Amino acid sequence: MEADDIVLYSLDKPLAIALIAGSVWISVTFIIDPAALLGEYAWLVSEKCFAAAAILIAAWVVSSFVYNFITLYGRWMASKTETDLDDRIVRVLELAARYVIWFIAILMVLQMLEVDITPLVAGAGLAGLAVALAAQDIVSNFFGGAVILADKPFAVGDRIKIDSYLGDVVSIGPRSTRIKTLDHQMVTIPNSMVSSSVIVNYAMPDVKLKIKIPISAAYGSDIKRVKEILIEIGCEAAARSKYVLSDPAPSAYFLEFGASSLDFMLIIWARAFNLAWDVQDYVNTRVYERFAEEGIEIPFPQMDVHVRE
Structure with missing residues (x-):
């Protein structure tokens, strides 16, 4: 069911009742004299009562749409997680949305009928503040999950870095995102933190990875x-x-004169982001072997001390 289907489903019964009620009201008020027909109950077909009925029908439509929307998309998001906590949160949101909408509609009706609603508004304000303080983390995480699904900064299976956490995305839920680190540890990060953090995605725009391997040679080596x-x-x-990829081609640069060495950088491209260590192992092994064959010394930190008499 798509959003337009939800709209049509929400309008089905309320629209039919609204048409019937509107027809009756027009007939009674414009064709028949309400005072002669209803006597002291003529106020039941007054404009205020008609507006109140319209508000209640509108609340019926809106609450039905919000309930079905949360049921459809909220349960779909919750089904992607392993725990049932998100399912319980969706059920709470379904009920809360309906109660809030109907409460607002009733307040509007009472105000239109000139009933003092100040005590109700004050009580609702205090209750709403308490609920908001208790549920602000849950709500912020839920909307953070919606932002992630809409913006799509990463997908399940991508290797990402969020703050100091580096790993592969295992699941994206309405409350949290889980990544498996390179140390095989599962990290659960609240979606509110994910949506406000800088994210590095090693799988976008593609899976190849540029690897920079620093190499040092002793002073006196042929650059x-x-x-x-x-x-x-x-x-x-x-x-x-x-x-390793041949395109882009490998490249090497002489970067600087170090304290004890001539410092170079070999740039090479791996086929995928999860092969960085394999590439570095192969290259470092070959550098050690070739430098030994060519008589090029791999330096170590050293200090020259000059003694004056």
Whole structure:
């Protein structure tokens, strides 16, 4: 059932009753003299009573639409979670929506009939404040889940980073989002926190990942030769390893003169975001082997001390 179907379903019975009531009211007020027909009860067909009936019918339509909307989409969202907490929340929202709408409609009717509603409004305000304070986290998480489903910053199976948490999305519920970290731990994050955080999605716009591997060589090494070796290792990884892409091609850069080393950066592209460690393991192993073959020293931190007499 789509939203337009819900609208038509909500208008079905109330619209029929409204047409019948409107026809009766027009007949009584414009064709027949209400005072002669109803006597002291002529006020029952007054404009105030007709407006009150219209408000009640409108409340019927709105409450039916909101109830069916929450039932359809709320239960659909809740069905995607493993626990039944979200199902209970949806049931509470269904009842609360109806009661709130009908309460507002009754207040409007009483005010139209010139009944003092100040005590009711004051009591409802206090009760509403208490409920709002108690349920603000639940409501904020529910709307946060709706924002995530509408905006779609990630999907189930994507690898994302939210604050300090890095992992794969397992489920997106109306109350929380669950990710499985690289340490195989399940992290449950409230949707209100997710919707207000900066999210890094490693699966968008596609699953390939740019990997930057820092490499250091000792002072005195041939810079051009080191870069050539790094490019050769990158091309070899793309040709022999199933983890590395040949397009974009690997690239190497001499970045800076370090405190104890010449610092380079090898840039290589992995086929998928979950292969970063495999690529780094392969490349680092080959760098160690090739540097040993070429006689290039891999430096370690050192300090030169000069003693003056």
